[in-house]
Amino acid sequence: xxxxxxxxxxxxxxxxxxxxxxxxxxxxxxxxxxxxxxxxxxxxxxxxxxxxxxxxxxxxxxxxxxxxxxxxxxxxxxxxxxxxxxxxxxxxxxxxxxxxxxxxxxxxxxxxxxx
Amino acid sequence: xxxxxxxxxxxxxxxxxxxxxxxxxxxxxxxxxxxxxxxxxxxxxxxxxxxxxxxxxxxxxxxxxxxxxxxxxxxxxxxxxxxxxxxxxxxxxxxxxxxxxxxxxxxxxxxxx
Numbered sequence: 388x389x390x391x392x393x394x395x396x397x398x399x400x401x402x403x404x405x406x407x408x409x410x411x412x413x414x415x416x417x418x419x420x421x422x423x424x425x426x427x428x429x430x431x432x433x434x435x436x437x438x439x440x441x442x443x444x445x446x447x448x449x450x451x452x453x454x455x456x457x458x459x460x461x462x463x464x465x466x467x468x469x470x471x472x473x474x475x476x477x478x479x480x481x482x483x484x485x486x487x488x489x490x491x492x493x494x495x496x497x498x499x500x501x502x
Numbered sequence: 503x504x505x506x507x508x509x510x511x512x513x514x515x516x517x518x519x520x521x522x523x524x525x526x527x528x529x530x531x532x533x534x535x536x537x538x539x540x541x542x543x544x545x546x547x548x549x550x551x552x553x554x555x556x557x558x559x560x561x562x563x564x565x566x567x568x569x570x571x572x573x574x575x576x577x578x579x580x581x582x583x584x585x586x587x588x589x590x591x592x593x594x595x596x597x598x599x600x601x602x603x604x605x606x607x608x609x610x611x612x613x614x615x
Contacts, residue, residue: 391545418601429508431605432604481601489536489551489592491546493545
C-alpha cells in the first residue's frame with residue numbers, strides 16, 4: 388500500500404519556537420508539496436519541490452522554509468512559529484510531468500497549535 | 503489569477519435526494535479539473551478527474567467551459583457520501599511539469615438519514 392507519511396499528527400508549540408514537520412513518501416515520486424488546510428480557505432500551497440534540492444514558493448510561503456535533501460523526504464520548517472500558523476498541514480506527492488495524471492497522494496496531516 | 507471558487511461551505515441534504523456541489527473557476531485556457539474528497543478521519547484523496555469522464559461512487563462532473571464550471575453531481579445521496587469535497591484545477595503546459603493544483607475552499611456535504 389503506497390503511502391505518504393507525516394511523522395507528527397499533533398504538535399503544540401509556543402510562539403517563537405522552531406518547528407519541523409517531516410514527510411516521507413515511498414512511491415519514488417519526484418514532486419512533493421506542502422499545503423495548509425484552514426476552514427473556509429481550503430488548501431493553500433506553501434511550497435513544492437520537483438526534485439531533490441529543488442524548491443519553489445507556493446501561494447503563501449511567508450514564515451516557512453523547506454528542505455529536500457533526499458527524494459523521499461520533504462520537510463517544512465517554521466523558523467519562528469506564530470499563532471497565525473496554527474493550522475492543519477498536509478504533505479502530498481505526485482509523479483512529474485506528463486506522467487502526472489494530476490493525482491496527488493496526501494498524508495494524514497499534521498495539526499499544529501501555536502500558543 | 504487562476505482561482506477556484508466553491509460558493510457553499512455546507513450543503514445538507516436528506517438521504518436519497520439529489521446532490522450538486524458547485525465549482526467555478528477563473529482561467530482563460532483549458533485547465534484540467536478534479537474533485538477530491540476527505541471522509542472523516544481519512545486522508546484527502548482523488549475522487550474524479552474531468553478528463554476521464556468517469557463516474558465514481560455514483561458521482562459525475564461535467565466541465566462546462568462556457569460557464570467555467572465543474573459541478574459535482576449525484577442523483578441519490580447516501581449517508582456515506584458525507585465528507586468534505588474540494589474542487590481543484592491544474593493548467594497544462596505551465597504546471598504540468600510540477601503537477602501543482604489550486605484548490606477551492608471546500609464544501610462539507612452532510613447527508614441526513
